[in-house]
Amino acid sequence: MVMKATASRITATGLYLSAFGLFFSYAFFATSMYNDALPVRFELVVLAVGLPLLLTKIIVFDHYTMGQWLLVFTGLVLVAWTARTSGRYILIGVYLLMIGARRVSFEAIAKTALLVGLATFILIFVSSLLNLIPNLRYLREGTYRNSFGIQYPTDFAAHVLYLLLAYAAVKKGRFKWYDWLLSLFAAWFVWYFCDARLDTILIALLLVLLAVYWLIEKGVRPAIGVAWVSVGAMAIGAALSLGLSYFYSPKVPWLEDLNKLLSARLRLGRTAFDRYDPQVFGQVIKTTGWGGTQGFKQFTGKLITKEYFFIDSSYLTVLLSFGLIVAVALLIGYTWFAWREVHRGDYLLPLLIAVTAVSCIVDQHLLDVSYNVFILALLADTRSFRLAVA
Structure with missing residues (x-):
């Protein structure tokens, strides 16, 4: 019986990691200039291949009570309706990846993301150096910003940040001297x-929090207080991002100074609130960014379209694109998860998620699994991250 149960767990994990690897590699690849060669709505093909694997894992191997099945199905209906109203059907895949992560080791998920992500990242980076795909170079205040095959320089920098976060999870936060040098x-x-000044600061923040984790491992109890503070990181990030955008006015000097520091993100957030009201199930948000081939042509003046309008804040993107239900569910889910993990002696994951919470103020990657795999930790098995601190 023990051998049968073990075999079942291995099979379930294998199914899940196969589906996750497929979704992750496609999503990562789609952020590159190779995306121009992909057919329109190619994500539907990925869903058609990956969903059966996920559904098999969930239906055959996961054991739910009738009440739990009802909750899962209700969530799926709400997510499907939100995906339809927002036009973002990949949301269905993200939801099932979250549900399917139940009883799957998050350490294994992080390792898969790191290996697949590094392989894809290197392929894209080298392809740009060999001119197989363009390295879009944006000139800002006399400085060239390279995208190295990714669709925008800050997206390239965000990939670096989130790969480092996955690496920190795989290493269980125990960096050697060469890991510190690599991060620097x-x-x-x-x-x-x-x-990418903001992503540079975020990498520095990651290293600071890893130093805090080192102190926690050494038994420095005051350092645990930082982990407890990280429980509210997502709520604080959402409040700051939404509040500052909503109340932004160029007539308020300190808000205008902060807006300039954040590359006009507050002004664009205020514009988003002016154009769109939050909906229960979200809506289609029309943006015009500078990423990718078309965006680069607009940036260089070779293509005249509408004014630049892009929402960088994940919190604002989720609220307006995916609606109130998804936004509130994510906020509650993250806060509950961080509280539970710290309560159980897992201090690392809440600290890493705190970095993503700050990142989400300036980046739109909260629900993008090609960047943020930590959203899958909410229902995954995180026992291997727990410490016993005296």
Whole structure:
């Protein structure tokens, strides 16, 4: 019986990681300039292949009570309706990836994301150096910002950040001297070649929190207080992002200074609120960014379209695109997860998620699994991350 149960767990994990690897590799690949060669609505093909694997894992191997099945199905109906109203059908895949992660080791998920992500990242980076795909170079205040095959320089920098976060999870937060050097080099690289100042700061924040985790492992109890503070990181990030955008006015000096520091993100957020009201099930948000082939042509003046309008904040994107139900569910889910993990002695994942919470103020990657795999930790098995601190 023990051998049968073990075999079942391995099969279930294998099914899940196969589906996740497929979704992750496609989503990562789609952020690159190779995306121009993909057919329109190619994500539907990915869903058609990956969903049966996920559904088999969920239906055959996961054991739910009738009440739990009802809750899962209700969530699926709400997500499907939101995907329809927002035009973002990949949301269905993200939901099933979250549900399917039940009883799957998040350590295994992070390892898969790191291996597949690094392979895809290197392929894209080298392809741009060999001119197989364009390295879009944006000139800002006399400085060239390289995208290295990704559709926009800050997206390239965000990939670096989230790969480092996955690496920290795989290493269980225990960085050696060469890991610190690698992280510092990454911070310098995205600052020097991409002029991605905010992502450079976020990498520095990651290193600070890893130092805090080192203190926690050494038994320095006051450091645990930082982990407890991280429980509210997502709520604080959402409040700051939404509040500052909503109340932004160029007539308020300190808000205008902050807006300039954040590359006009507050002004664009206020514009988003002016154009769209939050809906229960979301809506189609029409944006015009500078990423990708068309965006680069607009940036360089070779293509005249509408004014630049892009929502960088994940919190604002989720609220307006996916609606109130998804936004509130995510906020509650993240906060509950972080509280539960700290209560159980897992201090690392809440600290890493705190970095993503800050990132979500300036980046739109909260529900993009090609960047943020930590959303899958909410229902995954995280026992291997727990510490016993005296």
